[in-house]
Amino acid sequence: MREATGTTISFSRRLRAHLAIARLDHSIKNLFVLPGIVVPLSLYPRLMTRHLVATLAWAFVAITLVACSNYVLNEVLDAPFDRLHPTKRNRPAALGLVNIPAAYAQWILMMAAGVAIGWTISRPFALTALVLWLMGCAYNIKPLRTKDVPYLDVLTESVNNPLRMLLGWYAVAAWLVPPLSLLMCYWMIGCYFMALKRFSELREIGDRGVAGSYRASFKRYTPESLLVSVMFYASTAMLFFGAFVIRYRIELLLAFPLVALVMAIYFKLAFQPNSAVQNPEKLYREPGLMLWFAGTVIAMTLLLFVRLPWLENLFMPTLPVVQPVSGAALSCARPLRLEMRSTLADED
Secondary structure (H helix, E strand, O other): OEOOOOOEOOHHHHHHHHHHOOOHHHHHHHHHHHHHHHHHHHHOHHHOOHHHHHHHHHHHHHHHHHHHHHHHHHHHHHHHHHOOOOOHHHOOOOOOOOOHHHHHHHHHHHHHHHHHHHHHHOHHHHHHHHHHHHHHHHHHOOOOOHHHOOOHHHHHHHOHHHHHHHHHHHHHOOOOOOOHHHHHHHHHHHHHHHHHHHHHHHHHHOOHHHHHHHOHHHHOOOHHHHHHHHHHHHHHHHHHHHHHHHHOOHHHHHHHHHHHHHHHHHHHHOOOOOOHHHOHHHHHHOHHHHHHHHHHHHHHHHHHOOOOHHHHHHOOOOOOOOOOOOHHHHHHHHHHHHHHHHHHHHHO
16 A cells, blocks of 8 residues: 555555554553442442453553543544544555555454453453444444434433443442442433533534534534533433432532532633644643542542541431322222222212
């Protein structure tokens, strides 16, 4: 293969290009696995053993391989569109540095290796890793290619957040069912981040015609519609966060101001030129965000392992709690009502 300039591509340059399209620098996103590890450990601290440490190391290898497989596919299929982007046009595939058949082989082999390693951890882990890979296919490959559909692009890409959390969870306790409220919160938080990324990208490009040529969903997005969706995702995320906190760990209420502050700082970053929000793997360059994020993670982790009875007493219900009526109770109540009606009819 030759570049557009007609020069021959050396093997070493080609190899570097194939390593680059795996986007190993994006592995920082695997931090989303951590809540799935910490929450079950807070319930069963005895699970923390040397064997678990080794298992988690292999789990991160498996997750990285599957995620990088998705990035390879994304890089190859998006090359024609990346050439229209002011910065992404410098990606290896967009520059013609990638051998396409070899890239497809790389895509399959990385997925197979990741799922195979996952199978040695647990069956739920391997199946979740496979779902993570399939979501990458749905996001990038026609006829679905959900990345081209407004709102659906954000929703499907952000599903990777709860999937990553599940991978951490199943690496620790495959037999334990994770709370739906926590998974939904994690999904909506991912949507919040992704919608702000779309907003920042659209704002940076400026021309909606150019933006639409680069990403089809931008043809129907506006900055206003994206900000409205951001508000929806943030509100929904906090609804499910509150449901999880009240149901399982009321102590986490004390960390909520920190969570809100981190979300507010992230929101502000989206308005900056060339914002790191567009490239989350570069967020470490934002010291203010990183400082408060680290503080929030530490606070939430500590609160998961601490019980505060006084906080539970403070939020004890003050109104009568209506208990749900079981099916058996209803079946017993029906004959009783019929008997009462019959008695009243006889008295009349």
